[in-house]
Amino acid sequence: MTAFFFHGYALNAVDAKNRLSVPSGYRDTNEKRSGEKQLIVGPAERAPCLVGYDVLRFERLQAQLNERFAGNYSDERDDFARDAFGLNESLPYDETGRIILSPSLKFTSGIDKLAFFIAAGDYFEIWHPQRLIEHKGATSPAGRIVQQLLDARK
Amino acid sequence: MTAFFFHGYALNAVDAKNRLSVPSGYRDTNEKRSGEKQLIVGPAERAPCLVGYDVLRFERLQAQLNERFAGNYSDERDDFARDAFGLNESLPYDETGRIILSPSLKFTSGIDKLAFFIAAGDYFEIWHPQRLIEHKGATSPAGRIVQQLLDARK
DNA sequence: TTGTTACCCATCAAATCCCATGGTAACGCT
DNA sequence: AGCGTTACCATGGGATTTGATGGGTAACAA
Numbered sequence: 001m002t003a004f005f006f007h008g009y010a011l012n013a014v015d016a017k018n019r020l021s022v023p024s025g026y027r028d029t030n031e032k033r034s035g036e037k038q039l040i041v042g043p044a045e046r047a048p049c050l051v052g053y054d055v056l057r058f059e060r061l062q063a064q065l066n067e068r069f070a071g072n073y074s075d076e077r078d079d080f081a082r083d084a085f086g087l088n089e090s091l092p093y094d095e096t097g098r099i100i101l102s103p104s105l106k107f108t109s110g111i112d113k114l115a116f117f118i119a120a121g122d123y124f125e126i127w128h129p130q131r132l133i134e135h136k137g138a139t140s141p142a143g144r145i146v147q148q149l150l151d152a153r154k
Numbered sequence: 155m156t157a158f159f160f161h162g163y164a165l166n167a168v169d170a171k172n173r174l175s176v177p178s179g180y181r182d183t184n185e186k187r188s189g190e191k192q193l194i195v196g197p198a199e200r201a202p203c204l205v206g207y208d209v210l211r212f213e214r215l216q217a218q219l220n221e222r223f224a225g226n227y228s229d230e231r232d233d234f235a236r237d238a239f240g241l242n243e244s245l246p247y248d249e250t251g252r253i254i255l256s257p258s259l260k261f262t263s264g265i266d267k268l269a270f271f272i273a274a275g276d277y278f279e280i281w282h283p284q285r286l287i288e289h290k291g292a293t294s295p296a297g298r299i300v301q302q303l304l305d306a307r308k
Numbered sequence: 309t310t311g312t313t314a315c316c317c318a319t320c321a322a323a324t325c326c327c328a329t330g331g332t333a334a335c336g337c338t
Numbered sequence: 339a340g341c342g343t344t345a346c347c348a349t350g351g352g353a354t355t356t357g358a359t360g361g362g363t364a365a366c367a368a
Binding site for chain 1: 346347348349350351
Binding site: 078086088089 | 162272279295
């Protein structure tokens with residue numbers, strides 16, 4: 001089968017009910033990849049943002065677990081499994097394509113009123129716009145885009 | 155077929171009758187995995203918390219026993235079987251999704267008023283919140299989440 | 309009897325659904 | 339190219355449903 005990749009970016013608003021529209025293109029990609037109207041979202045490991053995947057992520061994680069630890073249980077394996085499955089949330093989106101950000105996701109990402117989506121093929125990141133600029137630099141490719149989108153919102 | 159995994163986390167209260175709501179998502183996963191409205195819960199081997207599984211756990215344990223000891227009885231096999239089947243309790247949950255924690259489970263886990271659920275794919279852990287922070291560290295991924303949820307409860 | 313377990317019902321807040329609006333990009337006709 | 343129409347998407351608000359939790363009481367067992 002053909003592989004489908006997340007691509008593009010978007011700056012969307014988080015409303016008073018913590019709802020956030022997932023970019024339409026991402027939803028298409030997601031549904032082609034997994035057939036599900038839900039995403040897996042959790043804290044990123046190496047950056048202060050969130051990461052989103054299709055639901056097949058859990059199966060890939062399970063495969064990683066088997067490959068890395070085989071049937072041998074240990075504290076290390078426990079920690080890996082806990083972080084992998086425990087910290088990632090399964091977020092279904094409604095007909096209008098919105099997910100609800102839990103307090104934890106908002107807290108760990110710093111996201112409050114605006115969320116910047118940027119794709120990366122197999123997954124995509126969700127950033128607090130200002131934080132991306134601080135983290136990646138205002139002159140980085142992503143930083144420029146964010147700044148530009150922020151300016152466009154007056 | 156698709157595999158179903160436990161995922162996500164929750165901080166729930168234990169009431170005066172020792173009742174504890176199993177997170178809705180875990181119940182869904184459990185029922186998809188086993189078709190039963192009950193869980194297997196017992197002390198964790200490597201951490202001071204509880205572990206929960208779907209009821210198929212007993213069958214998997216039996217398979218492990220057969221594979222590992224192949225019908226040869228020994229002290230080692232007895233110990234394994236005793237721990238596996240003896241220490242785990244089968245806990246049915248009611249229509250509102252609550253299990254009742256036995257005194258043993260409360261004692262070995264230290265859980266009293268609050269219980270923190272965190273998933274790990276094939277199983278999930280249930281912790282005394284403060285104990286998780288002490289055991290895993292306040293800055294560990296899970297530790298942060300717990301602290302945050304505790305703070306959110308005023 | 310005394311404490312536990314199993315139902316039942318009540319409540320509050322959070323999550324979900326449904327409908328509505330405004331903006332904009334795509335399209336097609338002249 | 340210019341213009342208007344259409345379609346889709348992000349977003350807001352209200353109403354409904356679901357989930358977590360507390361409390362009462364009858365059935366049961368030690």
